[in-house]
Amino acid sequence: MTRTRSDHRNVFRFATVFLAGLSLLLMTGCAWAGKVFSLSGPQSTMVTEGPVAKAQWDLFMVTVYVTTFIFIVVGSVLAYAQIKFRAKDEAAEKAEPPPQGHGNPLIEIGLIAASVILLVFIAIPTVRDIWYTHDVPEAEKGNALDVTATGFQWWFKFEYTSEMVKLPAGGEAPLVTGNELVVPAGRPVRVHLRTIDVIHSFWIPKLAGKVDMIPNRANFLWFKADRPGYYYGQCAEYCGESHAIMRFRVIALDQPDYDKWLANQKLPARTVAAGAAASAEQPKIQFANYQINDGHALAGSAEFDANPLAAWHRMQAPEAGENAALVAQGRKIFQEKTCVSCHTIRGHEGMGITGPDLTRVGARSTIAAGVLENTPVRLAQWLHDPAHFKPGNKMYYGGYVVQEGTGFNATWKQNFTLNDTEINALVAYLHSLK
Amino acid sequence: MAEALAKNAYTGGAHAPAKKATFDLFARPTAKTGLVSWLTTVDHKKIGMLYGGFAIIFFLIGGLEALMIRTQLMVPNNRFITAQLYNELFTMHGTTMIFLAVMPLNAAFFNLLVPIQVGARDVAFPRLNAFSLWVWVVGAILLNVGWLSHFSDALKGFGGAPDAGWFGYAPLTSRTFTPDLSTDLWVLGLQVLGLSSIVASLNFIVTIINMRAPGLTMMRLPVFTWMALVTSFLLILALPAIAIALVEVMMDRNFGTSFFEVSGGGQPILWQHLFWVFGHPEVYILILPPMGYVSEILPTFARKPLFGYPIVVFSGVAIGFIGFGVWSHHMFTTGMGNVATAAFALATMAIAVPTGVKIFNWIGTLWGGQIMTRVPMMFALGFIWMFMLGGFSGVMHAAAPADAQQQDTYFVIAHFHYVLIGGATFALLAAIHFWFPKFFGRMVPEFWGKVSFWLIFVGFNCTFFPMHFLGLNGMPRRTWTYDSNMGWNEGNLFATLGAYLLGIGIFTYFAVLIYSYFKGKVAGSDPWDARTLEWSIPSPPPEHNFAAIPTVHARDAWWYEKHHKEEIAKEKAEHIKAEESHGGIHMPDQSWYPLFSAFGLLVGAYNFAQIHQPLVLFGNQVSASHLPLAITGGVIMVAALYLWALEGPGGYHLHLGPDGKVTESRGDH
Incomplete structure (x- = not known):
């Protein structure tokens, strides 16, 4: 090696200074740095406005707590080992090798058991929420609004299958709108997901996680908006050239406003x-x-x-x-x-x-x-x-x-x-x- | 049968027919240097270097694609590139990094290391090994040829590079939605790459099982070779799934079938199952060999054996098995039904256990050691930290309802880049640095190695850590642009600046390697005081690897040899004498035919992809379809394979003089 140990120390000093400088930069530009890690946008999955999104975020936080705990424990041991057992100088590197231990089955089996137990903490709420987020709870089914959403390259059609309108040519058909889904707040909404062309995915982060719109497949999702509001949604499955700008909005209104809107739509x-x-x-x-x-x-x-x-x-x-x-x-x-x-x-x-x-x-x-x-x-x-x-x-x-x-x-x-x-x-x- | 084959290959002379090759259209090449030696080589080290060199070129191309993506996303509503080009870039970034960078880099190390670590002189089927390499090159060409359409109007018929995503979800890949040739070339390109991988995997399985040196039991195999074995089995079991899926897409596009055609009653969801039952084992195909590198590097620089070798090996095998039972966690949002979703969620949590076990054992390896923080060790330690973080976000995805929010967002991008850059790439960079002295005979300067490590480490984290938050803040992936009121502006700008820093780090890393190739300090055979057999032979290794086939007495074979010098020296002298009495060291002959058959495949596949297009040469329509040329390519390939078989294994002998001089003899068997 052409470089000596003092060079290595220089590198470490350089790295320490660099990291210190970086954190200083982060701290001074705190407001800006805060925005880098912002979770308050209109599509934030943390700012939940309904029970489905809330269940999903709460479960996410369970995984965060468990993994953070593991990270602190394992990370501390790893950091300790790295510092404690580092060869102090060149002489230490050339010294007799340390004892050539091959392992310890008891420790290993213990760690495996501990990992399994920690995973159970995640597994139980996971299974519970899979069932909860799947469909409208039995008690609320009677109150649910059914809507069909259809993905097109690159926009969404919404059909209110229970709201019929008279067609000028005679007969009637479900009320159709596009790209803005207006729903009553406080009532569960079941969205039936269809597509006319390729796979799309229907996602309103503040209200519910996404479910895909797949050809020849009758998917659906449900959500409930806790209060009136204006929510951002977006297609979340790559669907061709303009996938990035296939967006929609959900507008939740209180029941009187919704009724008024509906009456006007039917005209x-x-x-x-x-x-x-x-x-x-x-x-x-x-x-x-x-x-x-x-x-x-x-x-x-x-x-x-x-x-x-x-x-x-x-x-x-x-x-x-x-x-x-x-x-x-x-x-x-x-x-x-x-x-x-x-x-x-x-x-x-x-x-x-x-x-x-x-x-x-x-x-x-x-x-x-x-x-x-x-x-x-x-x-x-x-x-x-x-x-x-x-x-x-x-x-x-x-x-x-x-x-x-x-x-x-x-x-x-x-x-x-x-x-x-x-x-x-x-x-x-x-x-x-x- | 297999044993007889191995024996035959090994002692060649005794079993080969007395006469020369039965049919010799092209004179058998014998060049040891120059272009011909590289084109016709069957030497596993040269093939490994070709794999590595091509892979690094594609790694840099994939990196450039990533930097263009990050530049486009630097500010909201940006128009640096078009949506179409953006889609081509992310499709090819994914395809390139997986199939043309990380997989062939792993293949390079399989080639360079496995034969030496098992104490052999080459792989079981040397010409087949060359065939794998050249077929891989064919696949790489087919995937990337579409880029040319951006540079020449005459080639605009390709319709750009593939743009349906590396995962190519049906029905977006159908003729209706992606009518251009690029998708046909993507389908054929992946198919050809799969062929290359299957052939190479069979070769390595036979090599590892049959060509181990005396005394090298399976539980004495170096962990890297073990991981190569598991990976090879994963490849031969996983690739058929995507091969079938790709054939179905090809049939849908060209011959009117309806596997995924919705109008014909096809089921697009079927593609997802077939793709991910390949795609998830593929993740372990990418990460198991890196776990192997780290399991070699950590003991070397901690100066003690791997902690809990049997458990590390067993957990690698367990990951391989469970890896086939978790594919649908890529499909939690497809409405599979509650029971399936729950089953795949729990299986995915289960696979975290053997992965965690490996991390525990690596820490156990460090415990009580004398840690020397050389550059490979720094990358290996960086690997443990970053891979651990990637593993945690992986467990978060296993919670299926939470995943409904994260699926297809930047949170996923952050997760798998922590696994594939922080994990696989860090380990590969550690491995390149670690084995560079062995195969090029020169050291890489520590100082500049450390500079590149810190640039890469800091740049990587600045790029990808904010993406966790972008994803949780609702930014979907594969999006060409975003609006400025979404709260994503700062995170994206920061990530882009981080990506530039990462780019500078990668550039530094490879610049230092190029410098070291010419000017690095000459390395001895064992510069790191390492533990496995490759460090027992000169740097760079001679063509025949070992003067004497070693006898393995312990798990870390070279470490044992270093500490039992007299016993080993006596043993080796006897082995050399014994081998000379059998006619000397038997070496495989070079051959043109692997290259020729791959060329036939290139012609055939390239024309088959556009079989329904008229064949136009120099502005004139020559034929209504490309069928004649496709057949021509097939004929070239089959002819080359026949000539390959007819030319016979061949081979020659090397003789070691008492002064260490090597002489060659031919035609004496």
């Missing part, structure tokens, strides 16, 4: 009365120059994030200064640009099922599956360039552009474009759908 799409503010010149929306990373959250302005539930409630009321002419123009463009072939606006035009139902899109707090806050500017940006915000989505690939040829020779050809005036009208129309 056909809203039409703006002609003449209202017809003369007022709508301000043009600026969207042509946008930067994706402008420092603000795409799906939540500071104003929105301050109280998301209140913001959601505000979305339910018609906007002031609606321009009936512009809305009517938007409705026409919605047909002309073939939007209707993929989207349904019940009571207006469109019976498409490829994209989300837009009957009340104006009352949703987000668009593009939880990716963008539903402001006029964000909606305009979305309509201007959907592929920018959600790469590979079917509204762009199949709508704005269509495929020509197959296989290696496939190319994408422009199908239609939207100019600023058209987007302006579409935004006014879609936002009028409350």
Whole structure:
């Protein structure tokens, strides 16, 4: 060896100084360091808002306690052995080897028994909670709301199978919404999980752990929101190009608010009365120059994030200064640009099922599956360039552009474009759908 | 039968036909240096170095992929790379690190060490060993060739690198959702890698069971060789499951079957079971050999035998067995039903016991020792600490309801990187540092080794420790970007900076190795005062490994020899004399055919993957499909295998002069 022991000491000194410096850095930037280990985000599994998520977190903490105990015991012995039995200097390294002991069966069997006992502490609550988190408790089954959630690349459809609505063409069908699941607080909800294409996974961290949506498989999960609130959810199984931005929201309302919401949902799409503010010149929306990373959250302005539930409630009321002419123009463009072939606006035009139902899109707090806050500017940006915000989505690939040829020779050809005036009208129309 | 085979290989001359090879299309190569010697080598040490060299290249490529992923995630709503490229990167990062970095690095050490540790001159089937290596190279090419489409428009037909995830969950891998060629190449590439692993595993099982030196009973085997044996059995038992699954995907994609096709009544969940019944033993395939390295390194630097050898070996075997009964803990969120979920949760907790036992025994090994904190020892101790943390988060996953929150989040990313970097990679870096002097004959400078250790240790923890919190804070994995109001900004930035530090550490580590290769201090045969047979022979080892096949008298064979010098010297002199009277040291001949048959496989598999695509050469359509070329490749492979069989085992003899000089003789059997 070219290096001597004093070099080794230098390395240790260097390492000690480095670690000390690092911890100092961490301490001085404490606020920032605290954020590195933050557990208070809108998808935190620690901030639980329902019994299922709470059972899951409590079980997690049992595992944390048991493993921390083991870590302290085993870690202390390991650290002690490393320090105590370290050769002090070069002479000690060259000394006669220590006694060549081969082991001690009693100690080993004792340690195995101890590990088994510690694992039992985890095993018992694990088995109990597997049954508890699986389905709505027997006593509450009568009170449960059944909803079917279907995963699409890359958004969620929600069907209220017990709430039928009259179809304009006659007959009735379950109430359908997209990307925002509105439920009553304090009541158990059983979500039946389906998929139209690949595997997705349905996850609302504050309410319940995830269960997968698997083709040809009838999965379900249940949760209960303890109180009214606005909860973030996200697809948790890799499902293709835009998996990262396949999100949704759950809005829990108290029973009267929920009933009111439900009653409104069952009505056909809203039409703006002609003449209202017809003369007022709508301000043009600026969207042509946008930067994706402008420092603000795409799906939540500071104003929105301050109280998301209140913001959601505000979305339910018609906007002031609606321009009936512009809305009517938007409705026409919605047909002309073939939007209707993929989207349904019940009571207006469109019976498409490829994209989300837009009957009340104006009352949703987000668009593009939880990716963008539903402001006029964000909606305009979305309509201007959907592929920018959600790469590979079917509204762009199949709508704005269509495929020509197959296989290696496939190319994408422009199908239609939207100019600023058209987007302006579409935004006014879609936002009028409350 | 097996014994007769081994005997035949060993004494070759007595049983081989008197005449030369029956059919000689290509002259049998004899070059000892230069390119041809490497392409035709059957020497387990050269094959090991080729495995290691290729694996390190892919380890660095996989690391670059990781750094691009971390750069994309450094800030919210980032557009450093596209979603498509991101998906290719994480798919190939996983595939590369598992199949093209850690597994072949382990294979490199199997090759370098197992024959020497069992006191043999080569593996049981030397040409088959070369075949495994070149087939592995074919698989690596098939998996990575898609990257070329990013560099040339003419190659855009590959459709990029594979992008369905390393786990390739059906039905995302069906023609409907991933129509491009990259997934076909991924399927064929994994299939070919599996072939390589099965062939290599059979070779090592035969080697370990049949070619042990006299006196080397199973309970005297070095722990690393034991782990190589268990790993080989895991490979041959686990790989068929994924081979079947891959064939089914291939049939679905190309020949209209409906194993996983939903519209045809297929069951995508079946893929998950088949994949994980391979995939979970695969985890132990990755980690058991590292447990072996650590079980060699700790006793050496504590200067006392491994504590509780029988229990360490037994727990390794137990892990191998239970490892086949826990696969569905990867599927706790698939709605398996309560009884299945509970059973797999409890089995997963059970496997923590033999894993914990190993940690206890390593600590017992340190207890009462004279610990020398050399670089390999530091990596080995780092391994124990980091692997312990990874094990704890593993137990957390075993609690199935808690796992419903952690599954597919960054908590899982943190967990398995603690196991696979903090565990497997730390142990591999320890092993590379530890055995470098043996195979390159030069020492690695301690100072720079320690610098790289601390950079890697600190960088690794800064990268992955915050990920536990990111996961608990709800950040899903495999996500190309995230919004800025989720509370993940700081954790991701910190992790990315840690990843850069880790990258600098890895770069330092390998830069120091390259420096040491040229300028390191010359190492003796036993620089660490080690305990197993490889340290009894010169550094680097001669082609024939041992002048005399050793007789093993105790568990740490070389340690015993060092402390019973006279007895051993007498024994060795007798052995050399006895062997010379049998015609000298018998060595296997080199061969072209392993390489040629692998080339045939490359041509065949590459064209078979695109069998339904028109064959276009220089802008002209030559044929409606790639079938003719696929058949051509198959013919080349089969022809090479026949020529391989017809060329015969061959071989030559080495003779040791009294002055230690080695002379070679041919054609004397």
